Amino acid sequence: MSRTSGLHDHLGYWLRRLSDEVHSRFEAELARHDVTVSQWAVMAGVSHGHDTTKAVAAHMDIDPGAVSRLVDRLAAKGLIRREPDPASRRTVRLVLTDQGQALMPVLAELADRNDHHYFGSLDAGQRRQLEQWIRGLVGEAHPEAPPDRP
Numbered sequence: 544m545s546r547t548s549g550l551h552d553h554l555g556y557w558l559r560r561l562s563d564e565v566h567s568r569f570e571a572e573l574a575r576h577d578v579t580v581s582q583w584a585v586m587a588g589v590s591h592g593h594d595t596t597k598a599v600a601a602h603m604d605i606d607p608g609a610v611s612r613l614v615d616r617l618a619a620k621g622l623i624r625r626e627p628d629p630a631s632r633r634t635v636r637l638v639l640t641d642q643g644q645a646l647m648p649v650l651a652e653l654a655d656r657n658d659h660h661y662f663g664s665l666d667a668g669q670r671r672q673l674e675q676w677i678r679g680l681v682g683e684a685h686p687e688a689p690p691d692r693p
Contacts, residue, residue: 561661564661565657565658565661566580568657568660568661569653569654569657572653572656572657573650573653576646576649576650577620578620578622578646578650581609581613582613582616582617582622583650583654584603585599585603585610585613585614585617585623585637586617586622586623586639586643586646586647586650587647587650587651587654588602588603589623589637589638589639589643590639590644590647593637594636594637594638595634595635595636595637596610596611596614596635596637599614599637614637617643621640621642621643622639622640622642622643622646623637623638623639623640623643624637624638624640625637625638626638
């Protein structure tokens with residue numbers, strides 16, 4: 544009689560477990576600053592030059608409407624503001640407020656510590672290899688998604 548595969552035999556199960564743990568721990572750390580992981584991702588995108596809802600949505604690979612709702616929440620917290628683009632009446636630019644700019648290094652440090660907690664046992668080469676494998680697998684599953692960086 545052949546044995547069918549079980550839950551723990553599937554790499555997807557372990558990847559989901561790891562993702563859940565990484566996310567949950569980071570979410571708890573960010574909550575101390577009244578920011579969610581998704582809100583942090585928007586702020587990080589804006590701080591790295593993705594300054595429209597459409598650009599942030601493409602960077603995060605999510606719906607622009609979801610980004611707009613996240614920006615609404617961040618604006619209510621005084622972390623992001625919308626500004627008209629002087630070059631285009633139809634474009635609205637996203638800008639971190641002074642409070643948002645001051646908070647970003649703190650949140651980036653939390654992100655770095657969270658990564659180190661889970662992946663710090665990997666040397667730089669192993670980490671690069673893992674990231675390449677994951678990016679490659681995600682790219683195979685979603686070939687239309689542009690890579691974030693080379």
